[in-house]
Amino acid sequence: MKTLFHTQMLIKAALNCLYPTVCALCQKGLLLTEDHICKSCYSTLESTSQHSCYQCAKDLPRWAPSGSKCTHCKNDAWFVDETISLFRYNSSFKTLLHLIKFDDQDWIINNFKRRIKNRLKNSGFETHAPSIVVPVPLDPKRYRERKFNQSEIIANTVSEDFLIKKQSSIIKRKKCLYPQSFLRKNERKVNLKNVFSIHKKASIAGQWVLLVDDVITTGTTINECAKVLKEAGASRVTALSLGRA
Numbered sequence: 195m196k197t198l199f200h201t202q203m204l205i206k207a208a209l210n211c212l213y214p215t216v217c218a219l220c221q222k223g224l225l226l227t228e229d230h231i232c233k234s235c236y237s238t239l240e241s242t243s244q245h246s247c248y249q250c251a252k253d254l255p256r257w258a259p260s261g262s263k264c265t266h267c268k269n270d271a272w273f274v275d276e277t278i279s280l281f282r283y284n285s286s287f288k289t290l291l292h293l294i295k296f297d298d299q300d301w302i303i304n305n306f307k308r309r310i311k312n313r314l315k316n317s318g319f320e321t322h323a324p325s326i327v328v329p330v331p332l333d334p335k336r337y338r339e340r341k342f343n344q345s346e347i348i349a350n351t352v353s354e355d356f357l358i359k360k361q362s363s364i365i366k367r368k369k370c371l372y373p374q375s376f377l378r379k380n381e382r383k384v385n386l387k388n389v390f391s392i393h394k395k396a397s398i399a400g401q402w403v404l405l406v407d408d409v410i411t412t413g414t415t416i417n418e419c420a421k422v423l424k425e426a427g428a429s430r431v432t433a434l435s436l437g438r439a
């Protein structure tokens with residue numbers, strides 16, 4: 195085993211000489227033990243706090259007891275039963291997300307696979323897991339430009355690790371009038387009105403759905419998806435995202 199490890203390191207060293215690799219975030223040279231991101235940049239990725247709202251994963255004050263809800267979830271109609279998010283939406287995370295979205299660099303998702311698996315294990319998924327996993331669909335125009343949906347890549351990982359059936363075509367998405375990123379929270383809600391619907395042939399009555407998105411910012415998109423799932427009879431909706439603003 196040790197010999198195999200040394201052989202792998204030697205091959206990596208040789209490749210590194212031929213093709214010098216730099217950190218995707220700070221552009222400094224990587225050590226042989228580092229993979230795409232240097233140790234120092236990796237440490238700037240902040241995990242979400244344990245003191246967060248269990249329904250939407252928004253940070254709460256440190257004194258908040260576990261199982262607390264934020265004021266938004268107490269006052270607004272929130273259709274997600276619980277949210278699992280891995281990272282805070284800080285500048286390092288934003289850069290990585292940008293690389294995933296615009297440069298099709300799925301090594302980032304591969305890097306996060308282990309983190310996602312461990313987090314879901316800690317949430318008890320090995321013994322009690324959702325019945326289906328559904329990625330939030332991309333805006334059709336965006337999908338045509340990118341040719342892939344980053345949320346679907348995350349959903350694939352979970353589906354493989356926990357043997358949960360993935361059903362990508364359950365939620366249909368129409369084109370929005372305006373790009374969501376230019377709008378405020380209330381405007382986003384109006385912009386997404388009637389954009390999502392459930393496929394006619396989908397049978398989700400009584401199902402526990404794991405709804406996957408790459409990042410949750412205002413929560414409007416994931417909540418609109420959860421709303422149509424609940425209206426179609428889903429018994430429980432758990433949201434999973436890599437990042438949470």
Ligand SMILES: [Zn+2]
Binds near residue numbers: 217218220221222236
């Ligand atoms: Zn770095």
Ligand SMILES: [Zn+2]
Binds near residue numbers: 247249250251263264
């Ligand atoms: Zn909340």
